[in-house]
Amino acid sequence: MSTDPTGTTVTPVTVAGLGLMGSALAAAFTGQGHPTTVWNRTPAKCAPLVEQGATAAGTVADAVTASPVVILCLSDYEAVRGVLEPVREHLAGRVLVNLTSGTPQEARETAAWAAEQGARYLDGAIMAIPQLVGSPDGLFFYAGDAEAFTTHEQTLRVLGGNTLHLGADHGLPSLYDVALLGMMWSALGGYIQAVALVGSEGISAQDFLAFSGQWLDHVVSPMLPDLAREMDERAYGDDTSSLHVNKDAIAHLVETGRAQGVGTDMALPMQALIERRIAQGHGSDGLASLVELLRNPSS
Ligand code: NAP
DSSP: OOHHHHHEEEOOEEEOOOSSSHHHHHHHHHHOOOOOEOOOOOOOGGGGHHHHHHOSSSSHHHHHHSSSSEEOSSSSSHHHHHHHGGGGGTTTTOEEOOOOOOOEEEEEEEHHHHHHTTOOOEEEEESOOOOTTTTTTOOEEEEEEHHHHHHHHHHHHHTSSSEOOOOOOOHHHHHHHHHHHHHHHHHHHHHHHHHHHHTTOOOOHHHHHHHHHIIIIIIHHHHHHHHHHHHHOOOOOOSSOOHHHHHHHHHHHHHHHHHHHHHOOOTTTHHHHHHHHTTTTTSSSSGGGGGGHSSTOOO
16 A cells, blocks of 8 residues: 555556546546556557556556556456456456446446456446546446445545445446436437527527526426426326327427428437327326336337
């Protein structure tokens, strides 16, 4: 163990994978005084980190044996296994923290493989961009070996102030990750649809920005708690607006888009869901009721 400038003991870490994200992770560790070993398939990417005080490992074996905590941030899980398989004999007793994005299934399989090697394994998901790494708001999900998480929580907190352990199931960080990304794509898809539509009358995205932000903050976000309760209780009120009302409103959007010569691709799947749920006899329910179609895709 070493100490940082304030005299606090800090754990040596290795970061394998120095793409945009891995480089930001390694920089956060060097910035907080952690002895940091870095490795990258293309060695040139180590140079800026070495200038910041990191040590470049020449081989993966050197990298994983340099520190008790080994962080992996590669393009995908296949790359992770490709990097670790040849050094499997060095993994026993180490804490592997895999911050590579993937599916819950990939996370669970990699956890099982790591256990076979005698490694302690945390799977994680980074809900931040590289520029947010190291900030108090940086959100990082982890799951798996709870003892390893507790032991190294302070070290992991260097990467983001909002560092959470979701439980024993290694698949949960990836599940939360893709769920939140799905929300982002749908919300941004709706925003892009809106900009295309108002743009058909020469209104710029920047001119429309004030209304789009306000709409999300004051109308859309405040709806979430009620929708969450209804979806949990599976009891769907129409306090805000029924599916019948939404069916007419989304038809206006599609009709207006066609009349303005603008694609309505983002709205069409939602329109189809609303119409399907009404056809099942649930037109008086609110929008939250659509979750039943996703819970039972064949219904
Ligand atoms: P990136 O800039 O494309 O870097 C990819 C890294 O993976 C590089 O270090 C690359 O090495 C390495 N790599 C790829 N295939 C490899 C292989 N077969 N063997 C060894 N190394 C291999 O990507 P990134 O933005 O750093 O993202 C890394 C991970 O973080 C991804 O899973 C991504 O989804 C996740 N993430 C990224 C962001 C973001 O905003 N960037 C946000 C959240 C999560 P070379 O340099 O040699 O090519």
